[in-house]
Structures are given as structure tokens and as C-alpha cells.
Amino acid sequence: MGGLIGLAEAVDYLGNKSRPTESRALGLALLDPVIFLAVVGGVFLPADVLIITPLQAEGIVVGVAFLSGLASAWLAFAEPLAPGSAEVR
Numbered sequence: 001m002g003g004l005i006g007l008a009e010a011v012d013y014l015g016n017k018s019r020p021t022e023s024r025a026l027g028l029a030l031l032d033p034v035i036f037l038a039v040v041g042g043v044f045l046p047a048d049v050l051i052i053t054p055l056q057a058e059g060i061v062v063g064v065a066f067l068s069g070l071a072s073a074w075l076a077f078a079e080p081l082a083p084g085s086a087e088v089r
Contacts, residue, residue, distance in 0.1 A: 003036050003037075003039030003040035003042075003043070004036075004040055006032075006035075006036035006039065006065070010029075010032035010033040010035075010036055011033055024075055025072065025075045025076070028068055028071055028072045028075070029072070031068055032065075032068060035061060035064055035065045035068060036065070038061045039058065039061050039062065039065070042054055042057050042058040042061060043058075045057065
């Protein structure tokens, strides 16, 4: 059920006019429906299809979804450099 809700939210977000326009953020936003589709698809996997169990496959996909969200949050809160300025360390 959570995968279907996440899939609907990800597709709705892509249809929103306030979606990100930067290529990295847009790439992560386009990856989200695929991740949630994998979460939903993992429910229907028979136990003998993969080397790992369906529960382990779901865990891997949820981990990828977490990392994708973490990367999206990092991109959202990272301060962009002003054009023509060098980063001061």
C-alpha cells in the first residue's frame, strides 16, 4: 500500500509546475516513480525468482528510495554558487 501511495505522489509531483528544473534534481525526481514501482512489484515476486528473498529485495529498494530522498533534500538545501564566483575554503 505504501508503494502505491508513493508512486501516486511521485507522479503527481512530476506533473506539478513547481518541480525542479536542474538536471540532477530532475533526474532524482524521475527516478522516484521507478523506485516506488519496484516497491509495488516486489510484492508480486514469487519466493524462488531471485537469489534473495522478496523481503530482502524490498529492503534494498526501500534503501534506494531513502538514499534518493536524502540526495534530493541535499540538493534542495545546498546553496548554489553565484555565477562567476569561486568557492572559498
